[in-house]
Amino acid sequence: MSFFAELKRRNVARVGIAYVVIGWLLAQVAELSFDTFGAPPWVLKSVLVVLLLGLPLVLFIAWAFEITPEGVKREKDVDRSQSITRQTGRKIDRIIIGVLVAAVGFLLLDKFYLEESPETVDEIIATERQSIAVLPFVNISDDNDHFADGLSEELLNLLAKVPDLKVAARTSSFAFKGRNEDMRQVGDTLGVKTVLEGSVRRSGDRLRVTAQLINVDDGFHLWSETYDRRMADIFDIQDEVAGAITDALKLHLAPPSDKPTENPEAYAIYLEALAQVDSFDFQDVIDLLDRAIRIDPQFARAYELKASVYWSASAISLESSTAQSLIYEAATQAIELDPSLVLARMHSKTAHPDTWNWVNEFQALEEANRTDPDNVRILGVWAYDLAFAGYFQESLQVRRRIIELDPLSTAGYMNTAAAYTALGRRADALEMYGRLRDIGFDELGDTNQAYTYFATGDFEAGIAAMGSWSIDGMNGQAIREFIENASDPKSGLDFLRSWVDQIEANTDSYAEKNNAKYWFLYLGYLDDYWREIEEATPELPSSWSNAEYLEYLGIVYHAGGFRRHPSYIPYQARNGVIELWENRSVPDTCSKKNGRWVCE
Numbered sequence: 001m002s003f004f005a006e007l008k009r010r011n012v013a014r015v016g017i018a019y020v021v022i023g024w025l026l027a028q029v030a031e032l033s034f035d036t037f038g039a040p041p042w043v044l045k046s047v048l049v050v051l052l053l054g055l056p057l058v059l060f061i062a063w064a065f066e067i068t069p070e071g072v073k074r075e076k077d078v079d080r081s082q083s084i085t086r087q088t089g090r091k092i093d094r095i096i097i098g099v100l101v102a103a104v105g106f107l108l109l110d111k112f113y114l115e116e117s118p119e120t121v122d123e124i125i126a127t128e129r130q131s132i133a134v135l136p137f138v139n140i141s142d143d144n145d146h147f148a149d150g151l152s153e154e155l156l157n158l159l160a161k162v163p164d165l166k167v168a169a170r171t172s173s174f175a176f177k178g179r180n181e182d183m184r185q186v187g188d189t190l191g192v193k194t195v196l197e198g199s200v201r202r203s204g205d206r207l208r209v210t211a212q213l214i215n216v217d218d219g220f221h222l223w224s225e226t227y228d229r230r231m232a233d234i235f236d237i238q239d240e241v242a243g244a245i246t247d248a249l250k251l252h253l254a255p256p257s258d259k260p261t262e263n264p265e266a267y268a269i270y271l272e273a274l275a276q277v278d279s280f281d282f283q284d285v286i287d288l289l290d291r292a293i294r295i296d297p298q299f300a301r302a303y304e305l306k307a308s309v310y311w312s313a314s315a316i317s318l319e320s321s322t323a324q325s326l327i328y329e330a331a332t333q334a335i336e337l338d339p340s341l342v343l344a345r346m347h348s349k350t351a352h353p354d355t356w357n358w359v360n361e362f363q364a365l366e367e368a369n370r371t372d373p374d375n376v377r378i379l380g381v382w383a384y385d386l387a388f389a390g391y392f393q394e395s396l397q398v399r400r401r402i403i404e405l406d407p408l409s410t411a412g413y414m415n416t417a418a419a420y421t422a423l424g425r426r427a428d429a430l431e432m433y434g435r436l437r438d439i440g441f442d443e444l445g446d447t448n449q450a451y452t453y454f455a456t457g458d459f460e461a462g463i464a465a466m467g468s469w470s471i472d473g474m475n476g477q478a479i480r481e482f483i484e485n486a487s488d489p490k491s492g493l494d495f496l497r498s499w500v501d502q503i504e505a506n507t508d509s510y511a512e513k514n515n516a517k518y519w520f521l522y523l524g525y526l527d528d529y530w531r532e533i534e535e536a537t538p539e540l541p542s543s544w545s546n547a548e549y550l551e552y553l554g555i556v557y558h559a560g561g562f563r564r565h566p567s568y569i570p571y572q573a574r575n576g577v578i579e580l581w582e583n584r585s586v587p588d589t590c591s592k593k594n595g596r597w598v599c600e
Contacts, residue, residue: 016055018095023051025102130249131192132159133168136177137209138199148200149174150271151209151234155196158242160374162251168192169376169406171278175439187216190407194222196245202268205231211241213248223248231264261302266295270302277305282313300337304344307331308377311347316511320544327351342372346381351544358580361385376406383415388552389577390587390599392422408439414448421452422556423588443469454522455557459483472503472515486523493525514549521554521562529554530567537575563589563599572597 030047134156139148153170160167168190176186186195198211212224223244227237261267273288289306293299307330314323328351334344349364350356365382372378379402386395396419403412417432429452436445446467453462463476474482486496496519503516520529529550536547545551551571554562562568572578578597581587590599 015061019055021100023054027051130164130194130251131166131168132194132196132213132245132249133173133186133190133192134159135186135195135197136174137197137211140199141202143202144272145177146272146275147202147268149177149275150273151200151238153274154271155238155241158238159196159245162242162246165246165249165251166192166405167374169402169409171376171410172406172408175408183214183216183219191404192216194249196241202231207231207234207237209237209241213245231268234264234267235259261292261296261299263296263299266292266299266302269295270299270305273302273305277309277312280316282309282317285309298337300334300341300344303330303334303337304341304347307334307347307351308343311351311381314544315514315546315548317509319510320546320548321538324351324356324544325353328353342368342375343377346378350381356544357576358389359576359583362389362580362584374405376402376409379405380411380415383419384552387415387419387422387556388548389580390555390590391585392419392588395419396423410436410439410441410444413439414444417448417452418556421455426452426456447471451518451522452557455553457522457524483523486519492523493528496520496523496525497528510546511549517550518553521550521557526562526565529562530565530571533571534567537571568599569597 027048134152136145136152137148139145141147152174156167156170156173159165172190183195187193193216195214195216196211197214198209200210201208207227207229209227209229210224211227213222214220215222225241225244227233227240229237261270269288269292273285273292276285276288279285286306286309289302289309292302293306296302307327310318310323310326310330314320314327318326327347331344331347331351334341335348339345346364346368350361352360362385365378365385368375368378369382379398383395383398383402386392386398396416399412399416399419402409403416406412413432413436417429420426420429420432430449433445433449433452436442436448446465447469449465450462450469450471453459453465459480463479466476466479468475471479482499486492486499488495500516500519504513507513517529517532520526520532533547533550533554536550537545569578581590581597586592587599590597592598
């Protein structure tokens with residue numbers, strides 16, 4: 001008998017086929033399960049290696065052993081006349097057929113499981129404005145989370161352009177990163193009816209993105225899909241996901257815009273930068289964007305994001321006039337490449353070195369807000385400028401809108417509290433800070449309540465509000481002793497001046513320097529506070545100033561009569577704010593009497 005005939009008689013080929021089919025089915029089930037539970041990639045690789053190593057072992061066993069009515073025996077010990085290999089072969093054929101049927105069933109299940117019919121989806125989706133939150137996709141690659149987070153934010157930005165679709169802002173959606181929350185809780189917290197979640201695996205040039213749209217009321221999947229593509233196809237994946245979601249929600253997706261870059265490597269680096277844009281690692285983000293720009297010098301959105309990062313760093317880690325120059329340069333490069341970029345246009349006008357003034361800044365922000373009314377970043381700048389210029393009621397309305405769009409945003413609550421404080425509504429401001437604790441930011445809530453008390457001279461209440469936290473490196477008892485020393489009628493001012501000088505000498509952070517100088521305001525040393533503002537203000541009124549946050553805090557807190565100080569109106573006249581009042585409207589708590597501006 002020939003070798004191949006013997007292989008057939010011993011069912012070696014059948015066993016090999018059965019093993020391959022069963023192994024393939026097990027691999028598919030393993031991949032789906034590991035994706036669901038977020039298992040690291042090496043787990044699936046290990047399973048595949050074990051399955052591959054098992055094939056030659058199984059073939060050897062099929063050759064060397066035979067199943068008999070008495071059990072498994074070595075093939076050479078079996079009487080050929082008593083062999084039942086033919087019957088065994090038929091059983092193996094049935095097993096193969098059964099496993100193939102199961103495999104087809106699995107594929108259909110993976111494709112259509114929990115996918116609702118159009119009639120069912122119509123029943124689920126309400127007729128009012130649709131809403132969605134894009135949770136950060138789970139990273140199941142071997143690298144860090146930045147790429148997956150950036151991809152999630154890009155999908156969020158893409159969906160934000162859909163008319164009649166309310167999209168929860170990034171800060172709030174990303175607050176659920178790594179948390180296994182019930183979808184009903186997510187929906188209630190963010191005020192949305194649907195949630196998009198998924199996972200991302202990147203390996204070399206290959207990309208696997210799994211996405212699913214969930215109805216928060218009952219947890220049903222309205223849509224799900226898995227994309228196995230090359231990295232170069234990432235823009236197609238984004239468009240397809242957005243299109244599928246709008247189809248499921250019976251909405252219309254805006255026509256797809258041009259690809260931001262033709263280079264997938266540059267885009268991957270851009271996504272990493274985008275994921276970190278709200279951190280205080282400004283230089284790390286700038287370095288990433290510079291890498292993306294070196295790969296693709298025509299990458300307009302990388303320049304736009306660079307301008308936004310410089311804006312965030314201004315007067316914190318960058319000197320303000322330097323930041324202004326860098327913002328204008330990056331924004332100008334962005335709009336030269338793509339004039340449609342809203343943030344780039346805004347930054348180019350608000351940071352223009354020759355034409356900047358408060359009137360032009362307000363016009364630029366009003367234009368940006370009309371173009372992109374739900375952009376939380378634009379709304380945040382707009383609310384800040386309104387408060388800075390004294391329009392506290394308008395600022396409060398904008399900040400309430402920010403909280404509606406971004407209900408877990410710490411900045412939203414802090415700035416709303418600032419507007420309440422400026423309007424003399426301290427109890428409402430303290431309540432806003434209390435809500436920071438409700439969303440898990442105890443230190444921010446407690447310390448800002450303490451600052452509010454300090455600014456109105458209620459130092460003991462401020463120390464009590466601090467709890468166990470520290471302010472400027474001091475705990476409650478140390479703060480009490482510091483205030484006693486700095487308040488001494490004879491030596492207090494000299495003590496505070498020396499302390500501030502020491503802080504300035506030991507830090508490069510503009511934020512830390514300003515935090516120290518705020519104590520001149522809290523303790524009522526307004527002449528010294530105004531001296532600090534004047535020293536930090538450049539001669540040219542069209543330039544940005546490191547004194548901006550010092551002035552802002554004085555305006556908001558009204559501490560010690562900041563706006564009644566003789567320096568306030570002349571300073572605002574030189575700074576261009578008076579021109580804004582004359583052109584726009586009378587600000588809150590100010591008025592014009594006998595041709596002169598007076599503020600409370």
